[in-house]
Amino acid sequence: MIKGLYETHVQVSNLENAITFYTKVLGLKLAHRDGTRPIAFLWVGEGKEFMLGLWEQKENLQTRHFAFTSTTEDILKYSVEFLENKDLQPYNFLKDGSVQPMVFAWMPALAIYFNDPDGNQLEFISILEGDGKPELGVLSYEEWMKQTQEI
Structure with a gap:
């Protein structure tokens, strides 16, 4: 259904x-x-x-979270610049001050976050190829690529 x-x-x-x-x-x-x-x-x-x-x-007002589907290439190459050019502050899931997209290894998926004017948490997300690796947690795309190429 x-x-x-x-x-x-x-x-x-x-x-x-x-x-x-x-x-x-x-x-x-x-x-x-x-x-x-x-x-x-x-x-x-x-x-x-x-x-x-x-x-x-x-x-x-109750804020919510939802994600827009995107491509891996768009997230890696354009998302941060796109958001900053629109005066939006990109951030990653860890909220560690970095504006670099992160990988949720359990899915796996690449994502970057930003907020709308009301504080709703929005996300650009792209499902990555391959099997999830939950033991890797949340990590940078570069680290994900390194970890998955070593296996």
Whole structure:
């Protein structure tokens, strides 16, 4: 029955600002804005593949986490520059001050994080080839490549 995850929703403090961020900064496309409630829906990807819902919440805002699928090449070569050019602060899972993408060895997957204006934790992620190696934990891509080539 389940073939994937189609949509997710996040709370935002200001719908107008959130629409601007997700469309102008990240490049998503506005799909629909509900005229009766402070809600907007955005297309993620091409051909209505995925959807992101933005729900304005003025009080008790609860931040969430979700990840955008990306390619390994884009994450390694362009993600940090892309984010910094948009005045967004990239960070890795370890939050150790480095802006270099990290590998979750159990999956394995390469990822880099950043926040939206409301503090929702966003991520660019790419599944890497090969089997997971949970014993390696979270490590740099360079270390992942070294570890997996030695095996």
